Amino acid sequence: MAPTTLGKALNMGLRKAMEDDPKVLIMGEDVGKLGGVFRITDGLQKDFGEDRVIDTPLAESGIIGTAIGLALRGYRPVCEIQFDGFVWPGYDQIVAQLAKMHYRSQGRLRLPVVVRIPFGGGIGAVEHHSESPEAYFAHTPGLRVVVCSNPVDSYFMIQQAIATDDPVIFFEPKRRYYEKGELDTSITPEPMFQARTVRPGTDLTLVAYGPMVKVALEAASAAEAEGRSLEVIDLRSLSPLDSDTVVASVRRTGRAVIVHEASTTLGIGAELAARVTEECFYSLESPVLRVGGFDTPYPPAKVEEEWLPDLDRVLDAVDRSFGF
Amino acid sequence: MAPTTLGKALNMGLRKAMEDDPKVLIMGEDVGKLGGVFRITDGLQKDFGEDRVIDTPLAESGIIGTAIGLALRGYRPVCEIQFDGFVWPGYDQIVAQLAKMHYRSQGRLRLPVVVRIPFGGGIGAVEHHSESPEAYFAHTPGLRVVVCSNPVDSYFMIQQAIATDDPVIFFEPKRRYYEKGELDTSITPEPMFQARTVRPGTDLTLVAYGPMVKVALEAASAAEAEGRSLEVIDLRSLSPLDSDTVVASVRRTGRAVIVHEASTTLGIGAELAARVTEECFYSLESPVLRVGGFDTPYPPAKVEEEWLPDLDRVLDAVDRSFGF
Amino acid sequence: MTTESSGDLATGEPAGASVPLVQLLTPDGERVEHPDYEFDGTDEDIRGFYRDLVLTRRVDAEGVALQRQGELGIWASLLGQEAAQVGSGRAMRPQDYAFPTYREHGVAMCRGVDPVRLLGLFRGADQGSWDAEKHNFHLYTIVIGAQTLHATGYAMGIQRDGAVGDDDGAAVIAYFGDGATSQGDVNEAFIWASVMNAPVVFFCQNNQWAISVPLERQTRIPIYQRAAGFGFPGVRVDGNDVLASYAVTKAALDNARTGNGPTLIEAYTYRMGAHTTTDDPTRYRVAAELDEWKAKDPVSRVRTYLERNDGAADEAFFAAVEVEADELATRIRRETQEMPSPEPTSFFDHVYVEDTPRLTRDREAYAAYLESFDADAAAVGGH
Amino acid sequence: MTTESSGDLATGEPAGASVPLVQLLTPDGERVEHPDYEFDGTDEDIRGFYRDLVLTRRVDAEGVALQRQGELGIWASLLGQEAAQVGSGRAMRPQDYAFPTYREHGVAMCRGVDPVRLLGLFRGADQGSWDAEKHNFHLYTIVIGAQTLHATGYAMGIQRDGAVGDDDGAAVIAYFGDGATSQGDVNEAFIWASVMNAPVVFFCQNNQWAISVPLERQTRIPIYQRAAGFGFPGVRVDGNDVLASYAVTKAALDNARTGNGPTLIEAYTYRMGAHTTTDDPTRYRVAAELDEWKAKDPVSRVRTYLERNDGAADEAFFAAVEVEADELATRIRRETQEMPSPEPTSFFDHVYVEDTPRLTRDREAYAAYLESFDADAAAVGGH
Ligand SMILES: Cc1ncc(C[n+]2csc(CCOP(=O)(O)OP(=O)(O)O)c2C)c(N)n1
Ligand SMILES: Cc1ncc(C[n+]2csc(CCOP(=O)(O)OP(=O)(O)O)c2C)c(N)n1
Ligand SMILES: [Mg+2]
Numbered sequence A, B: 001m002a003p004t005t006l007g008k009a010l011n012m013g014l015r016k017a018m019e020d021d022p023k024v025l026i027m028g029e030d031v032g033k034l035g036g037v038f039r040i041t042d043g044l045q046k047d048f049g050e051d052r053v054i055d056t057p058l059a060e061s062g063i064i065g066t067a068i069g070l071a072l073r074g075y076r077p078v079c080e081i082q083f084d085g086f087v088w089p090g091y092d093q094i095v096a097q098l099a100k101m102h103y104r105s106q107g108r109l110r111l112p113v114v115v116r117i118p119f120g121g122g123i124g125a126v127e128h129h130s131e132s133p134e135a136y137f138a139h140t141p142g143l144r145v146v147v148c149s150n151p152v153d154s155y156f157m158i159q160q161a162i163a164t165d166d167p168v169i170f171f172e173p174k175r176r177y178y179e180k181g182e183l184d185t186s187i188t189p190e191p192m193f194q195a196r197t198v199r200p201g202t203d204l205t206l207v208a209y210g211p212m213v214k215v216a217l218e219a220a221s222a223a224e225a226e227g228r229s230l231e232v233i234d235l236r237s238l239s240p241l242d243s244d245t246v247v248a249s250v251r252r253t254g255r256a257v258i259v260h261e262a263s264t265t266l267g268i269g270a271e272l273a274a275r276v277t278e279e280c281f282y283s284l285e286s287p288v289l290r291v292g293g294f295d296t297p298y299p300p301a302k303v304e305e306e307w308l309p310d311l312d313r314v315l316d317a318v319d320r321s322f323g324f
Numbered sequence C, D: 001m002t003t004e005s006s007g008d009l010a011t012g013e014p015a016g017a018s019v020p021l022v023q024l025l026t027p028d029g030e031r032v033e034h035p036d037y038e039f040d041g042t043d044e045d046i047r048g049f050y051r052d053l054v055l056t057r058r059v060d061a062e063g064v065a066l067q068r069q070g071e072l073g074i075w076a077s078l079l080g081q082e083a084a085q086v087g088s089g090r091a092m093r094p095q096d097y098a099f100p101t102y103r104e105h106g107v108a109m110c111r112g113v114d115p116v117r118l119l120g121l122f123r124g125a126d127q128g129s130w131d132a133e134k135h136n137f138h139l140y141t142i143v144i145g146a147q148t149l150h151a152t153g154y155a156m157g158i159q160r161d162g163a164v165g166d167d168d169g170a171a172v173i174a175y176f177g178d179g180a181t182s183q184g185d186v187n188e189a190f191i192w193a194s195v196m197n198a199p200v201v202f203f204c205q206n207n208q209w210a211i212s213v214p215l216e217r218q219t220r221i222p223i224y225q226r227a228a229g230f231g232f233p234g235v236r237v238d239g240n241d242v243l244a245s246y247a248v249t250k251a252a253l254d255n256a257r258t259g260n261g262p263t264l265i266e267a268y269t270y271r272m273g274a275h276t277t278t279d280d281p282t283r284y285r286v287a288a289e290l291d292e293w294k295a296k297d298p299v300s301r302v303r304t305y306l307e308r309n310d311g312a313a314d315e316a317f318f319a320a321v322e323v324e325a326d327e328l329a330t331r332i333r334r335e336t337q338e339m340p341s342p343e344p345t346s347f348f349d350h351v352y353v354e355d356t357p358r359l360t361r362d363r364e365a366y367a368a369y370l371e372s373f374d375a376d377a378a379a380v381g382g383h
């Protein structure tokens, strides 16, 4: 048990997966000597060799497409997409091939491919380096989509994702890479495709994932000071979307606010709002409210803090919810 | 005024746009001599020449990417994507370039590019030929997304799309290409980015677009026989999503059902349900219900009729709505 | 390998011009020599090819007919491309793996796939129902070019398995068309294969057309010369010559399996039929072109050879092949007509290896919904 | 055009091997002859280049310094690539159009873009604030390779405008790196340009690295040879030689503008600094490499030439350039520090040419929300 950063926990989880299964490969741009631009694969090529940690040519479609071929040959490739905004050249291979091949083959072929995507903003970066494209993947049947938010989950979820026989899009909250938490690698992890209540409460359900979990927890603390008890749920799995956990909570609290960085329109919050409303219609005391990025492209870094959901905007939504 | 198929109306609209503005170009696979696999560009290369109707190499990224360059040079390219399922290789150029260049340039550069996508199922086709990818575009700020559902709209909307200075993703309901309607080309069209109430009603608001408008109208007729008055709205514009028209209707009717072929999770119905619930919370007598494709890849043609929303599934949802 | 110097490339020599191609059997059925390639088989092998060609053509004709009769939704005919497919397909060893497009019916048959299995996809009953891993023949890929990357990745897997390097090594063959050469994916596959020195053969059937778009819209030089730009050999073979297609593919696969990396083969051929049964080629090409290619028919030249060379094949042989083809056609027809449609709730299956809770719920709800109609029907009738 | 025969391509000659490149000014400052290319300018022109090189390098150094001091979020240094950029940039005519990556600061300056404008993007104040159409210099493109298709499409527009064919024609130049050659988009751009015979020059600055990934991972033959596979000429130029970079680019642009189609230029150079200020090259490359390239420095060889050739330039000239560079650096620094941040609600602007109703509403609501803090603050303080 030691304080470990989220990024380091991912690195440890990858290492563990590679040790446990010789079929696990890592591939992507700069994942070798450099260890990735965020150092998540640091040291792995040195220890596992160039055959297992592959610096690829600079082309995302090639990365995903060859990973599919490697998976068909029995390997378990873990692809790194350098930044969220660079996944699109590989998108056809993800949505038209990776997502559908198991289905197309009536279950004969399995595609245990993990696509790691550092995502989200708040790091002062230039264009294409701060996107939150999770909804594009969660709308695609055949993909599993998960997001980690803390070191413990990062360590275990990356291993669980690699062990999954379906393709998994694995989102990593890049602005939390350097945040620390206690990591006990000896515990038995919870199942990956489930949401987790990270703070119990009675008055309103606050749902978040990835980088926004921290903000949600801070909002719950702040609200407590005003006498409001907020239950915070870390979604963790966006596909399958564990709405059941949220529904159960909202049946108790009667109110819900969902937070994410992605543009609000057609973000995960839309789906969650639709489901929760349908399943909790008579328990709801106010409509499910969404706090998301605005419906604009991600803005220049100097105004990203204004664009991104933050403590104040979450509390504002909580206020509005209670105002109904 | 003559009975005209939806496909022919599009062809006429394209011709008119090319006559009106010499900067309008058509580009895509097989759009020349063949007139496109659906003949939507039939005869245009013969009359406007190979410089204005361009059979491109077989690559969607190339089509969109060069269209962007042509637009920067002052042209107004209309790109045809042969089938919905083949847009993904061009997706990076659409979401990372086309959608963002106006924003990136603080409004200096304009990208009047239209991307025509025949979409949807029900035509007995093989894989990748029956997809409904509209939500992937509507979640992308910077794109405008419209869908036509009848010959009159098709004729005018394609011209309006071409006249728009923003990029427009133009969805065409391929299974309705051969359906006829009266087309009077001399009327003044309505603005494009607005929904239209195509059948007034008082008891429930039924929302659809593209191929499902016909199904919605049939459902309204069937429901009338059971004494239920359904208001049918053709959304037409998915981005901007004209939820105001829907909200106004639901405030009167108290109930809403939304129908689309795309997989339900994170489909347009999710966004509409979230917005309508938020804005009509106290008017709603039941939750907004969604009738969509299931959360699976599009299935083989022999079972597509079971997969697709149809009259019965719409009526079933209407029943469920009234059952709340 | 015969590759052209690039000196003429820069001049923009037309892509279809009379470029030297590897030919071992002329359209007139004469066997000819080539400095780099020879066909090392026997007349028995050639009889085997003949049988493959005839059966392939018959299956294809049956596909067209079944579509016309409404048994299939669509069919992609390979008419004219039989030799390219049989030659390359027969050049594979059991351990080799093929990644096809949607038109490789002849290759499929060489890999032991029952042709009825191919029809299911075109009927709309499934999306490819053969066991890819049993036949080392991947499912059909419809998105143009995508499979070339899968093939390259698979070949990288072979490298990692240590299954490349000597004569027993394995290799991969990726099929694609002339139009496909324009896709980014195909060019990325060339890069990967070249940089990784992966054991993969890129087999391009240049049938001159991508639906209505002629070759000149995809390239201004012969396709096989593309390989030189990526640093590996390219060769043009007479795709209507089964012996040459076999010999060239075999050499390339052996090159790959022994660790010498990728080759691009351009099988120069012609799509004699429509792109698919929904296509109308009269809109974009002239009949004379077809006549020209009829003279180069891939099947008849083998028959001529076998007939002309005493003892190579007798009447009984030809008759037997004919009977076999007839029987195959009859069986295909029957089994296609009898092919069951998928169950109404089958589309919920295999979205994932393990169902999600929601899929399970949706399937159950939908089954109940469907049952309600039966109940309704038994009572008053539904909507 | 000098292109290699492809005979050696197939043998897999290493991509960085000693391949003939066009050089007109040696690292020692000697002018040399080349059979196909000559520099037709005067010493005054060379002094102009020198000034451009020095100013470019100074702006770049200032970018690095400003980032270190927290004024910029990141900076992509072009150190070592000045000659490739100034040579090619100066070869453009006013009517030509450039599509850059994120590193073409030198080209930008040749196109008359005030370097302060370049810093806004790296500061996070904007995403490129110069007027692309005024300078015929497009905004920086960060997604690798995407701009090569824009360039090709723009060139197709020039064709349609009838602005190609004679000496007054216009041409386009697309910049990209060695890593970019692996992207599908770049290869598709090659295909389009070749098939359409578009007036576009592909200018690849092969700086040997794509972040930490060495050239061998992108290609196994020299990059300029890629063009032969697409049927147009490719040439490798000494990218550290401003005269050769100028001459080769000018010839290629003139070829394009007169209707002779595309050319691929590989400017063989070296990224002497880190990939960006956030990169640490010590993790992946050895210092000796840098030393080797320091000997080929693109700026000092021009200075040597000017110093050695009596009358070409005097002390006063060098001193004046130095003063100008200092002043430019000072101005950039000041203007960057003073650069205003965008208004908090500015991100609602220019999503579309015309605001959507929802954007208008969101902007208003957000403005009101922001104002509520001021009000709160005036009263008791917000959350
Ligand atoms: C990405 C993509 N775009 C478009 C299509 C539609 N399409 C199907 S076949 C075809 C032409 C293919 O030509 P070619 O590669 O020469 O193969 P051929 O059909 O001639 O065998 C096209 C455009 C597709 N299947 N995939
Ligand atoms: C599509 C895409 N993938 C990944 C990246 C991240 N990235 C930025 S620069 C770079 C390396 C580019 O190398 P090269 O093309 O040689 O240009 P250089 O930076 O050396 O000038 C990478 C991988 C990107 N910008 N775009
Ligand atoms: Mg073809």
Ligand SMILES: [Mg+2]
Pocket (backbone or CB within 6 Å): D177, D178, D179, D205, D206, D207, D208, D209, D210, D211
């Ligand atoms: Mg580089």
